[in-house]
Amino acid sequence: xxxxxxxxxxxxxxxxxxxxxxxxxxxxxxxxxxxxxxxxxxxxxxxxxxxxxxxxxxxxxxxxxxxxxxxxxxxxxxxxxxxxxxxxxxxxxxxxxxxxxxxxxxxxxxxxxxxxxxxxxxxxxxxxxxxxxxxxxxxxxxxxxxxxxxxxxxxxxxxxxxxxxxxxxxxxxxxxxxxxxxxxxxxxxxxxxxxxxxxxxxxxxxxxxxxxxxxxxxxxxxxxxxxxxxxxxxxxxxxxxxxxxxxxxxxxxxxxxxxxxxxxxxxxxxxxxxxxxxxxxxxxxxxxxxxxxxxxxxxxxxxxxxxxxxxxxx
Amino acid sequence: xxxxxxxxxxxxxxxxxxxxxxxxxxxxxxxxxxxxxxxxxxxxxxxxxxxxxxxxxxxxxxxxxxxxxxxxxxxxxxxxxxxxxxxxxxxxxxxxxxxxxxxxxxxxxxxxxxxxxxxxxxxxxxxxxxxxxxxxxxxxxxxxxxxxxxxxxxxxxxxxxxxxxxxxxxxxxxxxxxxxxxxxxxxxxxxxxxxxxxxxxxxxxxxxxxxxxxxxxxxxxxxxxxxxxxxxxxxxxxxxxxxxxxxxxxxxxxxxxxxxxxxxxxxxxxxxxxxxxxxxxxxxxxxxxxxxxxxxxxxxxxxxxxxxxxxxxxxxxxxxxxxxxxxxxxxxxxxxxxxxxxxxxxxxxxxxxxxxxxxxxxxxxxxxxxxxxxxxxxxxxxxxxxxxxxxxxxxxxxxxxxxxxxxxxxxxxxxxxxxxxxxxxxxxxxxxxxxxxxxxxxxxxxxxxxxxxxxxxxxxxxxxxxxxxxxx
Numbered sequence: 001x002x003x004x005x006x007x008x009x010x011x012x013x014x015x016x017x018x019x020x021x022x023x024x025x026x027x028x029x030x031x032x033x034x035x036x037x038x039x040x041x042x043x044x045x046x047x048x049x050x051x052x053x054x055x056x057x058x059x060x061x062x063x064x065x066x067x068x069x070x071x072x073x074x075x076x077x078x079x080x081x082x083x084x085x086x087x088x089x090x091x092x093x094x095x096x097x098x099x100x101x102x103x104x105x106x107x108x109x110x111x112x113x114x115x116x117x118x119x120x121x122x123x124x125x126x127x128x129x130x131x132x133x134x135x136x137x138x139x140x141x142x143x144x145x146x147x148x149x150x151x152x153x154x155x156x157x158x159x160x161x162x163x164x165x166x167x168x169x170x171x172x173x174x175x176x177x178x179x180x181x182x183x184x185x186x187x188x189x190x191x192x193x194x195x196x197x198x199x200x201x202x203x204x205x206x207x208x209x210x211x212x213x214x215x216x217x218x219x220x221x222x223x224x225x226x227x228x229x230x231x232x233x234x235x236x237x238x239x240x241x242x243x244x245x246x247x248x249x250x251x252x253x254x255x256x257x258x259x260x261x262x263x264x265x266x267x268x269x270x271x272x273x274x275x276x277x278x279x280x281x282x283x284x285x286x287x288x289x290x291x292x293x294x295x296x297x298x299x300x301x302x303x304x305x306x307x308x309x310x311x312x313x314x
Numbered sequence: 315x316x317x318x319x320x321x322x323x324x325x326x327x328x329x330x331x332x333x334x335x336x337x338x339x340x341x342x343x344x345x346x347x348x349x350x351x352x353x354x355x356x357x358x359x360x361x362x363x364x365x366x367x368x369x370x371x372x373x374x375x376x377x378x379x380x381x382x383x384x385x386x387x388x389x390x391x392x393x394x395x396x397x398x399x400x401x402x403x404x405x406x407x408x409x410x411x412x413x414x415x416x417x418x419x420x421x422x423x424x425x426x427x428x429x430x431x432x433x434x435x436x437x438x439x440x441x442x443x444x445x446x447x448x449x450x451x452x453x454x455x456x457x458x459x460x461x462x463x464x465x466x467x468x469x470x471x472x473x474x475x476x477x478x479x480x481x482x483x484x485x486x487x488x489x490x491x492x493x494x495x496x497x498x499x500x501x502x503x504x505x506x507x508x509x510x511x512x513x514x515x516x517x518x519x520x521x522x523x524x525x526x527x528x529x530x531x532x533x534x535x536x537x538x539x540x541x542x543x544x545x546x547x548x549x550x551x552x553x554x555x556x557x558x559x560x561x562x563x564x565x566x567x568x569x570x571x572x573x574x575x576x577x578x579x580x581x582x583x584x585x586x587x588x589x590x591x592x593x594x595x596x597x598x599x600x601x602x603x604x605x606x607x608x609x610x611x612x613x614x615x616x617x618x619x620x621x622x623x624x625x626x627x628x629x630x631x632x633x634x635x636x637x638x639x640x641x642x643x644x645x646x647x648x649x650x651x652x653x654x655x656x657x658x659x660x661x662x663x664x665x666x667x668x669x670x671x672x673x674x675x676x677x678x679x680x681x682x683x684x685x686x687x688x689x690x691x692x693x694x695x696x697x698x699x700x701x702x703x704x705x706x707x708x709x710x711x712x713x714x715x716x717x718x719x720x721x722x723x724x725x726x727x728x729x730x731x732x733x734x735x736x737x738x739x740x741x742x743x744x745x746x747x748x749x750x751x752x753x754x755x756x757x758x759x760x761x762x763x764x765x766x767x768x769x770x771x772x773x774x775x776x777x778x779x780x781x782x783x784x785x786x
Contacts (some may be wrong), residue, residue, distance in 0.1 A: 001556075001574055001575055002556050002558065002562050002572060002573065002574055002575075003562070003573045003574060003575055004561070004562050004573070005556075006575045018704075088418070094538065095540050096545070097363070097547070098537075098546040099546055099556050100363075100536050100548075100551065101550045101551040101556075107359060108363065112361060112363050113361060116360065116361075156577060161577070182403075256575075260575070260576050262576075312575045313575075
């Protein structure tokens with residue numbers, strides 16, 4: 001297939017995944033900030049929402065204060081923020097239009113329909129919390145529908161695999177970023193361990209990656225920070241864990257490699273990262289520093305993006 | 315201007331046979347059911363994303379072309395005549411182009427003035443003596459047809475460069491079949507769905523000799539911001555070919571390749587929807603970012619077929635158009651089946667004088683214009699507009715032709731005040747391959763939605779209709 005087509009499919013999936021992640025982050029933040037102060041402590045949750053979205057510096061160039069109104073506006077509707085939900089959907093549609101021939105009718109319908117709704121219903125933003133809640137649902141449903149129609153209707157060929165690469169790369173990045181911002185809450189030696197304050201922070205992390213219920217099913221335990229870290233990093237049954245994302249990245253890259261009859265740097269690099277995850281346990285990770293581990297992962301992940309681009313997309 | 319001929323209710327107000335069933339159906343169908351279907355159709359168009367862009371319109375970059383749900387019906391007999399006439403005309407156009415870029419018999423015979431060709435900006439000296447595969451220049455032609463009475467069809471324009479609109483012919487039919495299955499069941503409508511297949515075999519048939527037995531065809535688009543982008547992606551999808559932009563292609567050793575995820579892949583036939591000027595910055599406009607450096611040299615080397623060929627603009631120039639009856643006779647030795655609209659060539663002093671004297675009654679068009687841009691419709695224009703145009707005309711008479719204001723035929727159309735006649739034209743699409751010339755029975759009917767308006771171009775607020783050719 002055309003390199004440009006592969007690139008568009010890859011970015012299309014990334015934009016949709018990012019939009020969903022932002023919607024979840026805002027939803028989780030709204031929940032935790034709705035609690036009385038005694039449960040949430042002094043940290044500004046909206047600040048950390050900006051950090052997990054990786055747009056903190058750009059935000060403060062425009063706004064003075066990271067309050068609910070400003071952050072929601074910036075992450076959801078702002079045209080100034082290149083990765084706001086609005087821009088993600090705009091970009092997803094632009095990418096879809098460029099590769100219409102590689103999309104199934106259902107996928108196009110989802111993206112184009114979302115884009116139309118964005119213009120017709122949401123052009124003025126969300127005026128009330130209720131409207132905002134509806135908007136966030138709409139974004140998540142768009143992503144679910146898009147993902148579902150890709151899964152159910154696409155031919156299993158390189159077009160499918162490249163779009164999956166975008167999805168899992170973006171997903172791994174998002175999970176890693178939330179860990180990067182909140183890692184201090186997950187350290188076992190943290191002095192507040194077990195306090196009500198942490199409990200709501202933990203649930204908030206799990207909600208951002210839609211893993212709260214999953215946690216209970218996997219561990220049958222009350223919330224424990226090291227188990228949360230284990231779930232998000234090493235547990236490959238959780239679709240948003242780093243291990244699961246890399247399992248998928250390796251699988252999709254292998255399929256591309258087999259179909260093209262050639263392996264390359266991308267396959268090797270992805271396998272390297274996956275092997276490191278497979279052979280780690282939480283104890284070692286904590287010992288060597290959770291923060292360092294996550295930062296290294298983020299760097300590795302973005303390097304994979306560069307290698308894929310060089311090998312296939314340019 | 316005479317009263318226009320209505321295709322449903324003829325000159326004497328009698329119901330014409332092709333429309334009998336439709337008329338009965340319209341009487342049975344409550345008006346709000348039509349309105350409901352119209353809204354449904356619009357929703358479908360929007361969801362499918364069948365949009366186009368209007369240049370110079372910053373407000374909305376993507377617009378829908380209004381779709382009228384009342385079909386335009388042409389009888390089998392009428393179509394047989396049209397089909398014959400269209401094939402004849404396109405055959406002559408291809409022979410004309412071959413002659414202009416080779417022996418120039420027609421110029422030596424004195425039928426067309428030399429300077430009309432050689433001083434014409436759309437004439438491409440690069441093509442002189444250049445062999446194109448199987449002597450086909452215009453693979454895809456869109457011939458605009460109008461009628462003024464039951465028996466006469468006129469060619470209004472020959473579009474021999476990159477005619478668009480065929481996606482509307484196909485999508486309008488799909489949507490009509492979805493919305494009005496019952497109405498279809500009551501007619502025998504010739505299908506148009508074979509068009510993509512015929513286009514593909516046409517394109518493959520003209521692959522260069524150096525291509526292998528399974529030639530690779532690609533559709534080249536200027537990109538998502540082009541006004542006809544939807545059509546490009548639609549056709550590429552139906553053809554099952556890659557939709558490429560200039561940046562996807564690269565020329566090496568006079569061969570054209572596309573950049574794929576598996577490396578470079580050779581392209582044999584390019585159905586290009588990019589104008590000559592933008593094809594290759596090395597040969598034509600150096601500032602073009604849409605083209606492919608070296609594409610022309612690969613073309614000259616005979617390693618890639620461009621459809622349509624470079625330089626076909628000389629055949630759809632409106633001044634050359636006025637010679638089409640002579641062109642048909644000269645190459646085929648036949649009387650032209652389809653008439654030309656009488657045309658005054660403003661480059662000729664006698665014609666110019668007449669045109670200047672009668673501006674208020676004439677339609678004046680730019681020789682190289684298209685899309686309804688830059689034309690004057692005398693009867694519909696204010697004095698000031700006419701005077702402004704008069705100056706333009708005097709300054710550069712060779713840039714214009716003039717035609718009488720034709721009373722284009724009308725068809726019943728949904729309007730705010732119920733069904734009413736509106737002026738229409740027809741663009742059938744003629745394919746020329748190595749072996750033969752084919753036309754799917756149908757075309758794009760464009761309709762001027764404003765009462766009394768004669769301008770059907772979508773960029774000027776025109777709409778479209780499904781066109782039914784009855785299989786009798």
